[in-house]
Amino acid sequence: MAAIEILDLEKSYLVGFWRKRPKLALRPLRLTIEEGEVFGFLGPNGAGKTTTLKLLMGLVFPTAGTARILGMDIDDPRVKSQIGFLPEQPYFYDHLSARELLNYYAQLSGVPAKGRSARVEQMLARVGLSDSAGVQLRKFSKGMLQRLGLAQAIVHDPKLVFLDEPMSGLDPMGRREVRDLIQQMRHEGKTVFFSTHILSDAEALCDRVGVIHQGELRGVGAVAELTSQTQGKVEIIFYSRTVPAGLTSLGAEARLSGDMVNAVLPEEQQDAALEVLRRERLKLISLTPVRSSLEEYYIQKLRPTESRTEESRKGVGV
Amino acid sequence: MNSRIGYIAFNTFREAVRDRVLYNLIAFALLLSGAAILVGEISIDIERLVVVNLGLTAVSLFGVVIAIFIGIGLVSKEIDKRTLYTVLSRPVRRWEFVVGKFFGLTGTLVVNTFLMAIGVFLALLYVAHRFEKMDVWVLVALYFIVLQFLIVCALALFFSSFSTPLMSAVFTFALFVIGNLAEDLRGFAKITQGVGGWIATAIAYLVPNFSALNVISQVAHGDAVPGRLILYNSVYTLLYSAMAISGAVLIFQRRNLK
Numbered sequence: 001m002a003a004i005e006i007l008d009l010e011k012s013y014l015v016g017f018w019r020k021r022p023k024l025a026l027r028p029l030r031l032t033i034e035e036g037e038v039f040g041f042l043g044p045n046g047a048g049k050t051t052t053l054k055l056l057m058g059l060v061f062p063t064a065g066t067a068r069i070l071g072m073d074i075d076d077p078r079v080k081s082q083i084g085f086l087p088e089q090p091y092f093y094d095h096l097s098a099r100e101l102l103n104y105y106a107q108l109s110g111v112p113a114k115g116r117s118a119r120v121e122q123m124l125a126r127v128g129l130s131d132s133a134g135v136q137l138r139k140f141s142k143g144m145l146q147r148l149g150l151a152q153a154i155v156h157d158p159k160l161v162f163l164d165e166p167m168s169g170l171d172p173m174g175r176r177e178v179r180d181l182i183q184q185m186r187h188e189g190k191t192v193f194f195s196t197h198i199l200s201d202a203e204a205l206c207d208r209v210g211v212i213h214q215g216e217l218r219g220v221g222a223v224a225e226l227t228s229q230t231q232g233k234v235e236i237i238f239y240s241r242t243v244p245a246g247l248t249s250l251g252a253e254a255r256l257s258g259d260m261v262n263a264v265l266p267e268e269q270q271d272a273a274l275e276v277l278r279r280e281r282l283k284l285i286s287l288t289p290v291r292s293s294l295e296e297y298y299i300q301k302l303r304p305t306e307s308r309t310e311e312s313r314k315g316v317g318v
Numbered sequence: 319m320n321s322r323i324g325y326i327a328f329n330t331f332r333e334a335v336r337d338r339v340l341y342n343l344i345a346f347a348l349l350l351s352g353a354a355i356l357v358g359e360i361s362i363d364i365e366r367l368v369v370v371n372l373g374l375t376a377v378s379l380f381g382v383v384i385a386i387f388i389g390i391g392l393v394s395k396e397i398d399k400r401t402l403y404t405v406l407s408r409p410v411r412r413w414e415f416v417v418g419k420f421f422g423l424t425g426t427l428v429v430n431t432f433l434m435a436i437g438v439f440l441a442l443l444y445v446a447h448r449f450e451k452m453d454v455w456v457l458v459a460l461y462f463i464v465l466q467f468l469i470v471c472a473l474a475l476f477f478s479s480f481s482t483p484l485m486s487a488v489f490t491f492a493l494f495v496i497g498n499l500a501e502d503l504r505g506f507a508k509i510t511q512g513v514g515g516w517i518a519t520a521i522a523y524l525v526p527n528f529s530a531l532n533v534i535s536q537v538a539h540g541d542a543v544p545g546r547l548i549l550y551n552s553v554y555t556l557l558y559s560a561m562a563i564s565g566a567v568l569i570f571q572r573r574n575l576k
Binding site: 013054057058059060061077078080081083084085086087089090091092093095096104105107108109110149152156162 | 321322325326329332333336337399400401402403404405406407408409410411572574575576
C-alpha cells in the first residue's frame with residue numbers, strides 16, 4: 001500500500017497590500033511514496049518543500065488537489081495518530097524539560113497512561129538525552145533540540161515520519177547522529193519522508209529522491225539507479241610522475257597529483273590505455289567506471305528547460 | 319472535558335506559572351498591605367469600605383492586565399514560535415487547541431484571583447479585626463470579577479485570531495473600558511430615536527456588559543447582591559464567552575499557518 005499519495009496538490013497565496021494577486025507556491029504535485037520507503041525531497045531554499053510538508057500536516061490548506069496518507073484522506077483525524085512530524089528549525093516550549101515535553105506530546109498523541117513514562121524514557125535514551133531529561137529546553141543547544149525533535153516525532157511510534165530539513169544547521173557530529181536515527185527508523189520499517197538540500201545525506205539515506213524547484217516537481221528517481229548509471233567513461237589511477245604521451249593521444253583528461261596520475265577517458269579506450277601502462281611499466285592502482293552522482297542529477301533537474309523559460313517569460317510561476 | 323483540551327490547558331497554566339506571571343501577587347500583596355496599614359492609621363469607620371474598594375479594584379485590574387497581555391499571545395505566540403506545528407500535527411483539532419488555551423489562561427487567573435482574595439480577606443481582618451456577615455458579598459464580587467476575566471480572555475483570544483498582538487490588546491482594552499459603561503450606553507440608546515437609536519441599541523447590547531459585573535462599590539458598602547443578578551451574570555458570561563471563543567475558532571479553523 002502507498003504510504004503517501006499526493007494527488008495534484010496545489011497551493012497559492014495572495015500577496016500584495018492593496019491589489020492582492022495569487023503567488024503560486026506549489027504547482028500541482030503528484031507523487032506516491034511506498035510504505036517502508038525513505039524518500040528524500042530535494043530542492044533549494046524556497047523550492048516548495050516546506051509548503052508540501054505543511055499541506056500534508058494540515059497546517060496550510062491546499063488551493064486545489066488532495067492527498068491520502070496511509071490510505072486515509074489528509075483531513076481524517078485518525079491519520080494524525082499514525083504520523084510524526086519534525087518541523088524545520090524546531091522550537092519547543094522552553095519552559096518545559098525534555099521529559100515533560102515528550103510526555104506532553106505523548107499525551108496529545110493518545111499514548112496510554114500505562115507505559116507512557118517508560119516510552120518517554122526509552123525515547124530520551126534513544127536520542128542520547130537521558131542525562132539532560134530534567135533540564136529546561138531554554139538551556140538546550142541546537143543539536144540537542146534537533147535530537148529532541150526527532151524523539152517527539154516518534155514518541156507515539158508512528159508508521160510514517162515527516163522530517164523537514166532534519167540536518168540543517170547541525171555540526172558534522174550532530175548530522176551523523178540524526179542520520180543514524182533515520183537509519184534506525186528505516187530498520188523499524190517506518191516510512192520516512194524528509195526534505196533536505198544536503199545531497200550527501202539524501203544519497204546516504206534515501207531509497208528514492210524527488211527534486212522540486214520553484215514549486216514544481218522536476219523529477220523522481222531511485223538513488224541506487226541514479227548513482228549506478230555509468231557515463232561511458234572510466235577513471236584510471238596509476239603511479240607515475242608524468243602523464244604518458246600515449247594516454248593523452250587516447251583522449252584522456254589526466255591530472256597529476258604527487259606521484260599519482262588520475263586519468264578519465266572514454267570506455268572504448270580502456271584496453272588501449274591499459275596497454276600504454278603495461279608498455280611504460282607503470283603500476284595501476286585502480287580502474288573504475290565513472291558513475292553519475294546525485295549532485296549531477298540534482299543540478300540537471302534544477303536547470304531551466306526551454307518550456308519553463310518560456311513560462312517564466314510569460315510571467316507564470318513563482 | 320476532552321482529555322486533549324485538559325492537557326493543553328494544563329500546559330498553558332504551567333507556562334504562565336513558570337513565566338512568573340504569578341509574581342504580580344507580590345506587587346498586589348505590597349499594595350494591599352501598605353494600604354491596609356495606611357488606612358488603619360488615618361481612617362475613621364471607613365476602613366472596611368476603603369480596603370474592599372481598593373482590594374477588589376486591584377484584583378480586577380491586575381487580572382484584566384494579565385488576561386489581555388497573555389490572552390493576545392495565546393495563539394499568535396504559538397504561531398510565531400512555531401510550537402503550534404508539532405501540536406497540530408498530532409490528533410489535536412484546532413478548536414480543541416483554542417479551547418484548551420482559553421481554559422489554561424482562565425485557570426491561571428482563577429488561581430491568581432484566589433490567592434489575591436486571601437490577601438483581601440487578610441487585609442479586611444487586619445483593619446476590622448473580625449469578619450462580618452456582609453463579607454460574604456465580597457466573595458460574590460470576586461466571583462463577578464472572575465466572570466469578567468472569562469469575557470476578557472475570550473475577547474483577547476478572538477481578536478488575536480485575526481489581528482496583530484498590539485491591535486488585539488488595543489481592541490480588548492477598548493472593549494473593557496466601553497463595557498464598563500454598558501449600562502450608560504443602554505440608557506443612552508433608550509432615549510435616542512430613529513436609526514441612531516437602533517445603532518446605539520445594537521452597540522449597547524453588543525459590547526460586553528462589564529458594568530453589570532461590577533458590584534465592588536455595592537459590596538464595599540455592605541449591600542447584598544440579588545440572587546437573580548448572580549444567575550443573570552453567570553448565564554450572560556457563559557453565552558458571551560462561548561460566542562467570542564466560537565468566533566476565534568471559526569477564524570482559526572480556516573487560517574493558513576505560514
